[in-house]
Amino acid sequence: MKVTARDRLFRARPGRCPVIPPLGTPRGDSRRKRAVGGGAVIDRASPSDVAMLAMGAGASLSQRAGAVLLLDPGTGFSVAQATALVADRIRSVPRLRRRLVRVPFGGGRPVWVDDPRFDLDLHVRERTCPAPGDERALLDLAAEVLTGPLPPSRWTAVFVTGLSDGAVALIVAFDHVLADGIGGLALLAALVDPARRPAPGGFPVPPPSLRSLAADAFAERLRALGRVRGYARDAKTAMAATGGLWPEPIARCSLLRPTGPRRRFAVVRADLAAVRSAAHRHGCTVNDALLTAIIGALGRVLRRRGEHVGELSVSVPVSARPIASSSELGNRFGVLIAALPVAGLPGQRMVRIAALLAGRKKAAAEASAAGLFGPMFRVLAAFGAYRWYLRHQRRIHTLVSNVRGPGRPLTFAGATIRQMIPVAVAESGNVTVSFEVLSYAGTLTITVIADPDGVPDLDELVAGLRHELAGAAVPALPAPAT
Incomplete structure (x- = not known):
């Protein structure tokens, strides 16, 4: 043949x-499927x-x-x-x-x-x-x-x-x-x-x-040329969301050290309505309350390690999707980076965190740094410079991703899905711990993702997170039996 x-x-x-x-253009990411004849x-x-x-x-x-x-x-x-x-x-x-x-x-x-x-x-x-x-x-x-x-x-x-x-x-x-x-x-x-x-459509569709x-x-490429004028504006917006091209280096602490290939997960659960109520009492959002508890818990762990840091820098992805659709997958999100306070009463810190993030959420959703500066990332990656940067970066201490899931229980093959636990792993360079959060059927599930060598005190971090939630008048839910 x-x-x-x-x-x-x-x-x-x-x-x-x-x-x-x-x-390309981040705002055009979703418009990338085109029929070209012959079923292809x-x-x-x-x-x-x-x-x-x-x-x-x-x-x-x-x-x-x-x-x-x-x-x-x-x-x-x-x-x-x-x-x-x-x-x-x-x-x-x-x-x-x-x-x-x-x-x-x-x-x-x-x-x-x-x-x-x-x-x-x-x-x-x-x-x-x-x-x-x-x-x-x-x-x-x-x-x-x-x-x-x-x-x-x-x-x-x-x-x-x-x-x-x-x-x-x-x-x-x-x-x-x-x-x-x-x-x-x-x-x-x-x-x-x-x-x-x-x-379902036919399979396989010819390439x-x-x-x-x-x-x-x-x-x-022609369409991209027509958007050159907006590129500079979007680049400025994306950089504003991430703290600028040359931000001040963040505080050195034990949260930053080279990570290995292993990961360990731990889970903390909270009642979504209680978190929302605690946040609304201070004029804040669920995401503000979560960040307050997570940063507070990390501060507790650092103090037990004999370290005192006034602020911790966190990276938060912000979705740019109007709706979730299985026909439009890939990546459509921006990133905001902010230095958040560790000390103070939970309510006071929540209000300060909400104010720090308010102007950056919209900017992060409107412009994706990965899409805008992708060519630069790819050149750096081709020469191994990007991996070197990840292992030596002093821009973020942790990452927190929060996704709103279904409000009612779902079923699969006739079986009720009683829990949905978010999980993730990544080549995180020198970031030893990150957090994935998902709401499902009235429960907020926080998954702590740790490098086991960099976070040997994972149980203390989990206990600290439960304590911080309780301090915001949010009772942590016990782990269901499995």
Whole structure:
């Protein structure tokens, strides 16, 4: 059989991409799927997606996110039947059966193409939870899944049996280039039991021709030229949200030290209504209350270590998506960075934190630094400079991501999802601890993600976080039995 140039193109290794792809625009990230005739679709990685790829190039860990779903299976639940449901439902999410491939010079950014060799067995597995089958054992297994290898389509789902109370867990993990936090929720929504879902399309869809890719890339460059005037404005907005190009170095402390490939998770839960009520008493938001508690807990740990820091710098992603949709994945978020106070009464600190963040949230949502400065990140990554910077940076002490999830309990394969625990890992350089927060069915779940060597006192940090929540009149919920 004759091998064409297009065949050679789409046999390229997944994840490879040009060093400096053409300039894009963060505000146009969602407009990257285009039909080009013959059933082919150009599904390009956005500028932010390619920046994420480059920033993870050569790292021991790529940036990954996901969730642990704890199911109440009841009678008649079957992992085999649930796996068959996953096989059926991913047909409505084309990205889950695609792989990311680079294109020749002049063809633009990498594209997602249907993988004719897609094998569900590589993506969906079953594991038995190690003894004693409690939450600690489940979280350790989740950390192992998230730090392990991913299949070509960059996602995996692991059913976990053997939990102490007979429940079944589902660990879902995906590479950040596939979806950001809000996009990840859309992926989960495509797997659970909704009333309606999009009709599946044909598979595999033929990949676009080299000619159509080149024409599309040329048209995109022309559109980018028309937006040059707005680029400077957006760059200024993005830099304002992150504290400027050359901010003052943050305080040195033990939260910053080179991290390894291992991660350990711990979970703190709180009643969402109580957090909201405590925040509203001070004219603040749930996010303000969470940051107050997290920064306070980190300050407590540092004092126990004999360190006293007046402010801690935190990085917070801000979604730029109007809605969550499984048809529009990838990355659409900005980042704000702010130095937040450690000392003072919780209510006073919350008000100060709200004031510090007020002007930056909108700016972060309007302009993505990763998309705007992606070419610079990719050049730095190509020469190994970006990884060096991550391991020596003095810009942030921690990261906090907060995503609002479903307000009512969901079901999967007829089983109620009684808990949804957010999880994530990343090549974090010298940031030893970060936090993922998700609200679900009235409960706020805070997952502490720590490098075990850099945070040997993780239990003290968890206790401090519970204490800070209690200080804001928010009772921390006990860990449910598993």
